[in-house]
Amino acid sequence: MNMAARIAEAHVGLTGVTRVFGSDPQTQVKALGPIELELRKGEFFAVVGPSGCGKSTLFDIVAGLSPATSGKVTFEGRPLTGSAVPDGIGVVFQEDASFPWLTVADNVAFGIRRAGLSEAEVSRRVTATLALMGLADFAKAYPAQLSGGMRQRVCIARTLVQRPRLILLDEPFGALDQQTRLIMGEELLKLWRETGATILLITHALDEAAMLADRIGVMSARPGRILDIVETPWGIERDSRVVSDPRFGDITGRLWSRLREESMAALATAGQ
Amino acid sequence: MRHAAILRLAIIAAIVALLELLSRSGVISRFVAPPPSEIAVDLVRLLTSDRVQAAIAQTLSKITIACGAAIVVGTALGVLIHRSRALAQTLSPYFGAYYAVPIYAFYPLMIAIFGIGEAPQIVIGFMLAIVAVIVNTINALDRIPRVLRKTVAIYGMGSIEASWNVYLPYAGPYLATGIKLAVAYSFIGVIGAEFIMSRIGIGHEIVFAYNNFDNEVMYPLILFVLLVAGTINGLFSAWEKRLLGRRSRS
Amino acid sequence: MTKDLRNHVLVLVVLLVLWQAVYLFVGDLALRSPLDTARAAFGLVRSEGFGAHLRETATAFATALAIAIVLGVAIGFALGMNRLAGEVGEPLLVSFYSLPKITVYPIVLLIFGIGMPSKVAFGAIHGIMPIAIFTLGALRNVPPVLIRTARVLRLGAWQSAWSVLFPAARPEIFTGLRLGFSLTLIGTLLGEMFASQRGLGFLLMQAIGLHDTDLIMALTSLIVLFAVLASMMLLACDRALRHGS
Structure with a gap:
């Protein structure tokens, strides 16, 4: 285009x-x-x-x-x-809006899981988005274990995954x-x-x-x-x-x- | 951290040893308190005999019902009250005063409503425990940052879904405090009610032993209650710590 | 402020309506209507001998509260100003706080005997722990920059405790005092209920034993009234402290 x-x-x-x-x-x-x-x-x-x-x-x-x-x-x-x-419409705030009780992967999956996507599709999209955001190695980490910049990436990934x-x-x-x-x-x-x-x-x-x-x-x-x-x-x-x-x-x-x-x-x- | 735990155990051991020494040397008279080692031996003997087993089973099941109901109903009420800021603020001083009210005074009323039997004691345990859960749920929900409320709006969640999927999980570790208090207060309520007017239960056995100067039953039973309450409290603390550990960078 | 007043009046009305409804449901056997209770309470206050019981309870409560505040704040500061002491002591405080103290009451009786000292001790036991725990927490929440400022100003330990730490932690300590107030009151009353020949708790226990519903309702409503009014005043002070700083 x-x-x-x-x-x-x-x-x-x-x-x-x-x-x-x-x-x-x-x-x-x-x-x-x-x-x-x-x-x-x-x-x-x-x-x-x-x-x-x-x-x-x-x-x-x-x-x-x-x-x-x-x-x-x-x-x-x-x-x-x-x-x-x-x-x-996807939204990212200034404040850290990651869910501290969920792992990075579950944070990213939150919205599309609610929307009722199949678990296979959820995991495919989450993996792709984590890779795109450079979070692949932190899928199982909790937000508190990440730096502020990385946590903001989690929030962006959670938004992007919904396309x-x-x-x-x-x-x-x-x-x-x-x-x-x-x-x-x-x-x-x-x-x-x-x-x-x-x-x-x-x-x-x-x-x-x-x-x-x-x-x-x-x-x-x-x-x-x-x-x-x-x-x-x-x-x-x-x-x-x-x-x-x-x-x-x-x-x-x-x-x-x-x-x-x-x-x-x-x-x-x-x-x- | 480890260092502190060891020191703490050492302090407890020192206190027990001191009590043992004071009691054995006669500074504390046997009439007031037997030495800790004897209390422990008496407790083992008491638990293996069938003298108090029925009472223990009775009391613990009453406490379980009172505490469980208080946690479920209290959390739900806390969520409801928290939805209105004005309501939560108006009720705050009443909650503060609640624990100064001698609930046991309502015992005759409970009997009139629920009949004689175990129900009034359970209700008293429940009434003492529930307010701690309500107050604590409100406090925990107050900690939820504004950005999380906005996030809930972004996902278009209804209020029940938001409470269940976002607010309560966020507040989870802080809710543990309320659950611990609920355990303590349901112990206090049930055993206290048994103190006053019951023919069965640990509280009744303690009073009965006290009135008969039966230290060989009274002290082991007191120790038993403290151990059970302390163990449950410790388990919830460990759970709380695990949840909080995920939240903080260490 | 007027909105607050309206809300409190509303709560009062709801409570009275609920009370009346329960009364209509349960009947005269173990409950009195709000109006009858007010009448009984009025009669009780004017009755002979009530003053002596009230004075007994007030003395016991005031003594217990003073002991609880002094010891609670002292323990909180002792543990709060030293990191290791805090780590060692806090779990002990918290577990002692959450133990059912009513079970150890027979031991208190054996040590102090029946009468004033037992009541005071039992009231104070209830109040010390929440005050100590809140004081400890308050000191821990003092922003580190204030402590560093105190050091830059070359204040000694006592000076920084008195002129920096205490004022900074005061609002939260006060929250602990509010809780300690209620618990000390119930502790004192429980002490009177189970082993005393005087005081409001004794009157209450006697009334329960005699199934004197008028007296039970009158006493309980007076105690509730006192507790709620005190709680409101303390809460107002609490809010004033927070706004001021």
């Missing part, structure tokens, strides 16, 4: 999406929006924004974890209600050190190429967004809106070496110039 055909089709659409917390007009908080955004099928889209701008609220709405107050969200043409996570067409990641490497983040980022790019899934990545790290994404949405301070969309020039075969490309500095510089005032505004209102 060539690049042009791959990105032509809309996969996720948000029109006029807002989110307001609280019902009392005196005390309610406008957390988000209105947001207009379209994710193309197969693209890697990153969202950056100042802290408290509603990134995670946006994430929950697209994941189908919570409803939008107004506006419309569609996934593959069907509307999302915010009451259930639809088939075909999602849209993968949502909320600061998935936020708790990891910088070197591990770069390596995990490279692996994520590899997975993206191999699965062909659409990826929406929420992050506060500008360099991470600049290295990983095809397009980067810059959000404003609360209530978060999309201020700008920055495209990156890297080809589909990119990896962490793009950080030494001179254009990399241009992109992070452009992101920061859009974000600087918003971050200062966010800091000033954070105390309220």
Whole structure:
């Protein structure tokens, strides 16, 4: 599939999406929006924004974890209600969400076993996914015996094994050190190429967004809106070496110039 | 770890040896307590005779029923109460005060409801044990991180499935504390009820022996209860440790 | 705060309705209605001789609680400030805590005789262990960075225990005190029930023996009322301690 055909089709659409917390007009908080955004099928889209701008609220709405107050969200043409996570969407959180009472293999098998796949199919898919994520040697280990990076891999594997067409990641490497983040980022790019899934990545790290994404949405301070969309020039075969490309500095510089005032505004209102 | 276990055994051995010495030398009078070695010998003799076997069987089966029921019902109630934050918070001081209530005062009421026989003693053991299980289940469920609740939503689980497949397994090692307390409290409830008004059971035998200054029966029976309760407690602790061991990096 | 009050009123109403329902079901034989119980309790409080029994129990309970707190916190600190001591001692504390103490009551009686010392000892035995266990756990949960800070400030062992460890561990120690409070109260009452000539526990045991349902209900409801009110106050203090720090 060539690049042009791959990105032509809309996969996720948000029109006029807002989110307001609280019902009392005196005390309610406008957390988000209105947001207009379209994710193309197969693209890697990153969202950056100042802290408290509603990134995670946006994430929950697209994941189908919570409803939008107004506006419309569609996934593959069907509307999302915010009451259930639809088939075909996979989610990875910042926090370690592995189940500590299950082995790595049982963690990865959890979702497809629930879906009622035959045990033979479950074990075939789990083996393949563990191999893909470099976890093959740890199938029988418990999460507590692994490092933070490896545990996050378990969570990613648990998501991938269900073959999602849209993968949502909320600061998935936020708790990891910088070197591990770069390596995990490279692996994520590899997975993206191999699965062909659409990826929406929420992050506060500008360099991470600049290295990983095809397009980067810059959000404003609360209530978060999309201020700008920055495209990156890297080809589909990119990896962490793009950080030494001179254009990399241009992109992070452009992101920061859009974000600087918003971050200062966010800091000033954070105390309220 | 090993070092600590050895030291612990040494301390227990030292205390027993000291008691033996004090008793043999007459500092503790024989009327108050016989030496530990004699208690142990008496216990073996008592267990091999058929003097108290019926009582022991009676008491242990009552405790088993009371404790088992308390664990099952208490865990279910704990899960239910935990679903409402306001309910759990409102009930908290009542649970705290519960153990100050002399449950035995309701013994006549139990007899009126459940008749004379073994049922009232079982109910008292159950009533003492269940609140420990409820409180502990709520505490254990409080430890569940938010990300796990989100994960449950991702998989689209219903609340029963989520409790059974995610929340209870996560809370498993912390539930062991409640189970241990349930064992202890069902012992206390059943034996205490037997103390007051029963014609059969270990508690009755202990009181009977106390009233007749029969130290050769009283002390071995007390030792027996402590050994049984201690062993069960130890088994659950080992299980708890194994579950927790999987969770922590060591 | 008003929401809390409403919830507590609701719990109270549900309890009273349940009580009345059980009463209608069981009848007069072994239960009294809430209203009759209130009347009996009022009569009991105003009756002659009740004051002496109450004073006896209050003295025994206060003494037992003081002993339990002092010894419990001391044991907790002794084991909590030394790693090896904690590893050796904690399982002993926990297993002693979970043993049915009622079975050793005859031994307490043989040692202390019938009367005040036995009651106090039995109450204190119940209270010491939870306080010691919670204190030990609280000290273990103090963030290591605070202990390192105490060392950087060159505080001695006593100074760091008093001005860093204790304040940092205070909320959790207080949780142990709440549990210890209830258990010391039941221990004292049990002590009075099984071997005493005075006190509320003695009155209760006597009432059970005589099948005096009015007296049983009156005494039990007074004890429950006291325990619940005390528990609520302690819980409020507990929450205040946690919010403050």
